[in-house]
Amino acid sequence: MTVLLVDAANVVGARPDGWWRDRAGATERLLARLARAGLPFDVGEVGVDEVVVEEVVVVVEGAARGVPAPDGVRLVRAPGSGDDALAAEAAALAAAGRRVLAVTADRGLRARLPEGTEVTGPGRLLAVLDRMAGNGPG
DSSP states (O other): EEEEEEHHHHHHHSSSGGHHHHHHHHHHHHHHHHHHHHHEEEEEEEEEEEEEEEEEEEEEEEEGGTTOOOOOEEEOOOOSSSSHHHHHHHHHHHHTTEEEEOOOHEEEHHHSSTTTEEOOOOOHHHHHHHTTTTTOOO
16 A cells, blocks of 8 residues: 655646636645545556555645645745655655555656655646546546
């Protein structure tokens, strides 16, 4: 089982749906979608293994730092850089022996993650959430 570690700003910014007009609101919508997915949920194959998510951790920053955490989603409220907070959380999870799947398209952040951290892009997560909501290919 895996911890899904989400770079909220990166995922929210992956679709041009007007998120820039209300970053906090866009983040709340993403969190609600993650909470509705329920646990555990399957994100499909990453690398060579099927990935089943048992915990969702989302890093929020800036204007989205004050959003409420829905049931089933743990928030890491970055006091400064969201990338710093996500890299630190990934390191803590890895040190605890947890399998981590980070969701970000940020190449600089990807390079900072601990060895063994699996990474996927925002498009994959959004496609899984769309499918689970009945809005995409099944």
